[in-house]
Amino acid sequence: MSKKVLEALTKKFGEAIERTETQFGDEVAYVKREKLVEIATWLRDDAAMAFDSPVFVSCIDLLDLRRPDENGRLVQVDTTQVPRFEVCYQLRSLKHRHRIRLKVRVTENDPRCPSLADLWKAFDWQERETYDMFGIRFEGHPDLRRIYLYEEFVGYPPRKDYPKEKRQPLVRRGDLPGPEGNL
Amino acid sequence: MLELITTKLEDAANWGRKFSLFTYPFVTACCGMEFMSVAAPKYDIARFGAEFPRFSPRQADLLMIVGTITEKQAPALKRVYDQMAEPKWVIAFGVCASTGGFYQNYHSVPGADQIIPVDVYIPGCPPRPEQVLDALLLLMKRVQDGRGYSQVRHKREKIVLEQRLASGQED
Numbered sequence: 001m002s003k004k005v006l007e008a009l010t011k012k013f014g015e016a017i018e019r020t021e022t023q024f025g026d027e028v029a030y031v032k033r034e035k036l037v038e039i040a041t042w043l044r045d046d047a048a049m050a051f052d053s054p055v056f057v058s059c060i061d062l063l064d065l066r067r068p069d070e071n072g073r074l075v076q077v078d079t080t081q082v083p084r085f086e087v088c089y090q091l092r093s094l095k096h097r098h099r100i101r102l103k104v105r106v107t108e109n110d111p112r113c114p115s116l117a118d119l120w121k122a123f124d125w126q127e128r129e130t131y132d133m134f135g136i137r138f139e140g141h142p143d144l145r146r147i148y149l150y151e152e153f154v155g156y157p158p159r160k161d162y163p164k165e166k167r168q169p170l171v172r173r174g175d176l177p178g179p180e181g182n183l
Numbered sequence: 184m185l186e187l188i189t190t191k192l193e194d195a196a197n198w199g200r201k202f203s204l205f206t207y208p209f210v211t212a213c214c215g216m217e218f219m220s221v222a223a224p225k226y227d228i229a230r231f232g233a234e235f236p237r238f239s240p241r242q243a244d245l246l247m248i249v250g251t252i253t254e255k256q257a258p259a260l261k262r263v264y265d266q267m268a269e270p271k272w273v274i275a276f277g278v279c280a281s282t283g284g285f286y287q288n289y290h291s292v293p294g295a296d297q298i299i300p301v302d303v304y305i306p307g308c309p310p311r312p313e314q315v316l317d318a319l320l321l322l323m324k325r326v327q328d329g330r331g332y333s334q335v336r337h338k339r340e341k342i343v344l345e346q347r348l349a350s351g352q353e354d
Contacts, residue, residue: 149290150255157289165287171257172297 002027002098005049009100013039018105028101036104037114043091043100044119051100054120055090057127059134062086063160083107087136089116089123106136115141133158193329200244200270201326202232204319207243209263212250214277217309226312231319240266245322248301251279252292264299270333272322275301276315278308300332 006020006027016035021028031039043051062084066074083105092099104113115138117124127138128147135156138144146153153168208218221228228234237243240263252260264273275295278284281304283293295301302325305318325331329338 148255162289165289167254167289167293169254169257169292169297171261173299 002100005098005100008048009039009043012042026099026101028103030103030105033104033106033113036102037116037119040089040091040102040116040119048096049093050095051091051093053092053094054116054122054126055092055099056088057090057116057123057130058088059130059136060086060088061134061158061160065160079108085111085134085136087113087130111135112137112139114139115144117141132156135159194327197327197329201323204231204233204245204272204322204326205235205237205243206233206245206247207238207240207263207267208236208247208249209260210247210249211252211256212277212279214249214279214309217312217315218247218249218276221312221315226316228316228319231316231323233319240264241268243267244271246271246273246299247276248273248280248295249276251284251286252295252298253290254292255290257292257298260295261298269337270331272303272326272331272333273299273301274318274322275304277310278306281306284308302331 006029009029010017010020013035016032016039018030018032020030043049062077062082063079065077067077069075085106085108087104087106089102090099091102106113113136115127117127117138118140124142125147127141128144130136131138131144132146132148133156150170152170155162210218220226222236233245244267246264246267248260275281279286279291280295283291292298303318303322305314307314
């Protein structure tokens with residue numbers, strides 16, 4: 001559907017696009033982290049692209065994830081070889097009616113990603129949510145704080161290695177039997 | 184003789200209390216729809232004297248926890264309960280408020296009784312209005328018998344104080 005966007009991207013930026021693919025009718029471009037802001041600025045300002053509508057920012061944790069290979073078989077992703085997180089930016093152009101998803105791969109030890117909150121205001125809170133849930137540090141974000149969880153919370157719960165039922169209570173009754181706290 | 188009068192007085196006060204419960208609806212989730220249905224004329228909680236929701240905890244004596252309590256909300260719930268005047272009662276409305284329901288994860292409290300003492304639990308997701316009225320009748324019986332959590336605690340504290348005074352350890 002938006003093949004021409006991908007083609008224009010690879011033609012203009014070449015090296016900065018690591019890989020492109022099409023998933024269920026959506027075009028995906030894997031982008032080098034250093035070039036993300038430059039590419040996004042071009043996508044927003046170029047008359048033929050005109051991505052005026054930011055849809056969402058999210059993140060994928062590849063730990064314990066199985067993905068189809070080229071033969072369609074599900075294969076375990078080896079996070080020791082590939083970066084663990086993929087930060088996704090979904091953009092849409094209401095003017096030209098096309099969509100594109102930008103993905104940036106970041107490693108567990110260095111979860112930094114440039115912020116696009118300056119380009120699209122709507123990404124401000126979305127990036128805060130992604131930081132809150134996955135611990136991705138968005139560089140250049142105006143106000144990077146937790147948005148849903150409380151300040152005292154340690155860790156990032158939707159990460160696959162966060163224990164499923166681990167609670168971090170703020171208050172508990174003192175007269176309850178048993179150890180206070182993590183029940 | 185004095186004892187007889189005070190116990191009868193307590194009974195009379197409890198009789199008054201049970202027919203004029205002022206509810207504070209702590210509505211956090213979808214159970215609120217069912218709560219509105221109970222409060223609306225069709226099921227009409229006013230028949231039992233608990234008709235008037237007070238939106239200030241200082242004026243209420245029945246706290247209805249309607250919906251999921253998250254860990255982030257827990258301090259607010261505790262504060263609301265602490266602000267209510269004694270004697271006070273608590274109803275956990277729905278499974279989320281009673282046990283955490285189907286949330287078994289990092290953000291939800293496994294039952295509001297982890298934070299504050301609860302007198303009556305209503306199961307159901309959400310509970311039928313009839314269940315809520317049944318719970319209200321149960322609570323009214325409890326109020327009349329003086330078995331509400333805050334009533335029992337008050338009695339216990341009184342006994343402890345009397346014992347301390349009798350043994351000559353005044354404060």
